[in-house]
Amino acid sequence: xxxxxxxxxxxxxxxxRSRIASVVVIVVxxxxxxxxxxxLAQPRESGGITVPGYFDWxxxxxxxxxxxxxxxxxxxxxxxxxxxxxxxxxxxxxxxxFALLRxxxxxxxxxxxxxxxxxxxxxxxxxxxxxxxxxxxxxxxxAVVLALGLYNGAIIGEALRAGIASLxxxxxxxxxxxxxxxxxxxxxxxxxxxxxxxxPIIVAQLVVLLKDTSLGFIVGYNELIRTTMNNLxxxxxxxxxxxxxxxxxxxxxxxxxxxSWVARRLARRRSGVVQNPENDAVE
Amino acid sequence: xxxxxxxLPLYLEGFGQTLSLxxxxxxxxxxxxxxxxVMRVSPVPALTGFAAVYxxxxxxxxxxxxxxxxxxxxxxxxxxxxxxxxxxxALTAYTSxxxxxxxxxxxxxxxxxxxxxxxxxxxxxxxxxxxxxxxxxxxxxxPPLxxxxxxxxxxxxVAGAFFVAELFGVGRTLANANGNAVVPVLLAVATxxxxxxxxxGILAGRLEKKFVxxx
Numbered sequence: 001x002x003x004x005x006x007x008x009x010x011x012x013x014x015x016x017r018s019r020i021a022s023v024v025v026i027v028v029x030x031x032x033x034x035x036x037x038x039x040l041a042q043p044r045e046s047g048g049i050t051v052p053g054y055f056d057w058x059x060x061x062x063x064x065x066x067x068x069x070x071x072x073x074x075x076x077x078x079x080x081x082x083x084x085x086x087x088x089x090x091x092x093x094x095x096x097x098f099a100l101l102r103x104x105x106x107x108x109x110x111x112x113x114x115x116x117x118x119x120x121x122x123x124x125x126x127x128x129x130x131x132x133x134x135x136x137x138x139x140x141x142x143a144v145v146l147a148l149g150l151y152n153g154a155i156i157g158e159a160l161r162a163g164i165a166s167l168x169x170x171x172x173x174x175x176x177x178x179x180x181x182x183x184x185x186x187x188x189x190x191x192x193x194x195x196x197x198x199x200p201i202i203v204a205q206l207v208v209l210l211k212d213t214s215l216g217f218i219v220g221y222n223e224l225i226r227t228t229m230n231n232l233x234x235x236x237x238x239x240x241x242x243x244x245x246x247x248x249x250x251x252x253x254x255x256x257x258x259x260s261w262v263a264r265r266l267a268r269r270r271s272g273v274v275q276n277p278e279n280d281a282v283e
Numbered sequence: 284x285x286x287x288x289x290x291l292p293l294y295l296e297g298f299g300q301t302l303s304l305x306x307x308x309x310x311x312x313x314x315x316x317x318x319x320x321v322m323r324v325s326p327v328p329a330l331t332g333f334a335a336v337y338x339x340x341x342x343x344x345x346x347x348x349x350x351x352x353x354x355x356x357x358x359x360x361x362x363x364x365x366x367x368x369x370x371x372x373a374l375t376a377y378t379s380x381x382x383x384x385x386x387x388x389x390x391x392x393x394x395x396x397x398x399x400x401x402x403x404x405x406x407x408x409x410x411x412x413x414x415x416x417x418x419x420x421x422x423x424x425x426p427p428l429x430x431x432x433x434x435x436x437x438x439x440x441v442a443g444a445f446f447v448a449e450l451f452g453v454g455r456t457l458a459n460a461n462g463n464a465v466v467p468v469l470l471a472v473a474t475x476x477x478x479x480x481x482x483x484g485i486l487a488g489r490l491e492k493k494f495v496x497x498x
Contacts, residue, residue: 006324006398006411014326022329029333039360054359122433122480123473124440127451131473134458134465207343214345218444225347241355249348256343 040242054242063236063243076227077251083141083223084210087148091209092202094153099160099194100186120154125212129219140221144213152209159201163194200267207259211252224248286464287471290457297453298475300367304439304449305479308374309432315375316382323387326408338380346438349373350445370442374435381431389424390416422494429487436479450475 010018041053052058063069101113120128125147133143167190175185195202217226228244236244287294322334341349353369353376364372393416401415443451454472458465 006326006402006408006416010326018327021327025327025329025333029329036360040356118481118484119473119477122437122477122484124437124451124476126437126440126444127454127469127473127476130451130455130458131469134469211343211345214347215441217347218441225345225351229351242359245348245351245355249344252345252348253340253343257339260339260343 051239059239060243063232063240063247069232069236072227072232073224073247073251076222076224077255079221079227080210080213080216080223081255083144083148083213083216083221084206087145087152087209087213088206090145090149091152091156091206094149095156095160095202096191098154098157099164099191102157102161103164103186105182117154117157120150121158123151125151126215126218129215133219140216140219143219144216144221144223148209148212152205152212155205156202159198159205160191160194163198164190166197167193200263203263203266204260207256207263210259211256214252224251286457286461287467290453293453293457294450294471294475297448297450298478300447300449301436301439301475302479304367304370304374304442304447305432305436308371308378308439309435311371311375312378312382312431312435313428315379317386319379319383320386320390321412323383324390324412334383338383341376341380342384344377346373346377346441349377350441354445366446370439370445370447374438374442377438378431378435381434382428385424385427385431386420388427389420392423393419425494426487426491429483429490433480433483433487436476436483440476 037055041055043050043053043056045051098113098117101109102117104110104113128147128151129143132138132146133140136143136146138146164186171189171193172185175189176182180188213223214225216223217230220226222231225248228248229241233241233244319334319337322330323338325331350370350373353373354366357364357369357372362369390412397419398411398416401411406415439449440451443449443453443455446452450472454469457468461468
């Protein structure tokens with residue numbers, strides 16, 4: 001529903017009122033932000049000595065002007081992207097497998113797969129990472145990648161299954177009546193269509209996957225957040241914690257907003273098929 | 284297995300913490316999310332813009348960073364909250380945009396004719412939204428909202444890594460202390476999570492069937 005149905009096209013008085021409300025909101029938000037920035041910028045007492053505020057150049061100079069620092073941040077970002085890329089490929093493969101097995105005509109295959117699927121979907125990814133790390137002793141990288149691949153694979157599998165279920169029945173029947181086997185029908189007729197229809201959801205889920213690589217921080221994988229908030233903050237000292245946080249946030253927002261934008265464009269290109277893909281992405 | 288039985292009180296304590304994180308942060312996220320959703324469809328451009336920026340920024344920030352913000356930056360701003368409440372604030376802030384988006388897609392899913400009918404009866408924006416569109420939207424968004432809550436349940440585990448002794452934190456401590464019984468310890472943790480997520484999932488499925496509006 002376009003918002004314009006909910007209220008009349010505003011006349012001069014309503015426009016004035018809406019403008020006043022806008023100004024009030026902007027003032028309130030700016031005041032809040034201003035207070036935060038002002039408080040952070042204040043010099044503060046710490047253990048009897050006065051230290052400069054968080055926006056003071058002395059809090060930024062040392063890391064920002066150090067090429068080694070940017071090298072380390074770059075390596076952290078690369079680790080994040082690497083884990084996300086491998087996990088994404090794995091999630092797609094696992095997703096197709098899950099969707100295939102889940103819709104198998106044999107109950108002996110379908111039922112156990114359904115149970116595994118529910119188990120994987122109901123468990124925190126973090127717990128899965130810890131499990132793989134401690135039980136399989138694979139090292140932090142593979143713990144992150146395998147857990148993310150499996151978990152997101154389960155979700156993509158369910159999306160694909162929903163996509164197949166929403167196809168007109170005639171597609172499958174036509175395939176079968178042409179003499180294709182069940183598997184051929186599924187792989188060559190149903191999956192390509194389901195995949196295209198669910199593409200926005202799948203891309204949105206991959207954005208979630210990228211975000212979740214940050215859990216590697218907890219299991220000891222040197223991705224971006226662990227690099228900045230743990231390694232670099234102990235190297236440069238805690239006084240740079242705010243600076244490091246700020247830089248990390250900026251990098252994450254840039255990468256994720258770009259990806260979300262791509263997801264939205266994909267959704268718009270296929271508008272009418274699936275709306276608001278991001279909502280169906282599960283955390 | 285013995286490790287699990289011996290430490291059952293610890294597990295239950297962690298389970299209680301997880302539940303209270305879920306309930307408090309869940310309710311708070313519902314309230315904040317609803318406010319953001321209403322702002323997002325409101326006629327005031329500044330409100331719409333603010334809601335859009337809030338949603339986009341929080342949805343594209345990893346939960347780990349939001350927790351860092353609450354654990355490190357909030358004290359700089361003068362808060363002296365214990366870690367539990369920091370975690371509540373972080374989980375609320377992180378979950379509310381998902382609630383808002385679920386509600387917004389519900390509002391978008393109500394047929395235009397409903398709003399048009401309400402408008403032509405002379406109801407204003409507030410009345411149209413609150414007594415015609417929202418009640419219908421809410422029923423449609425209950426299953427997606429439950430999915431958001433399931434995601435929140437799983438996300439509480441991240442708080443466990445930030446010094447809140449909930450289920451995941453308990454599991455990690457026990458796994459470190461009992462290196463020879465890692466599998467049963469962690470499976471027990473998983474079971475407790477499934478105790479929350481699977482019934483919620485079934486509930487979502489049931490309600491989805493029950494509330495489907497025949498149009």
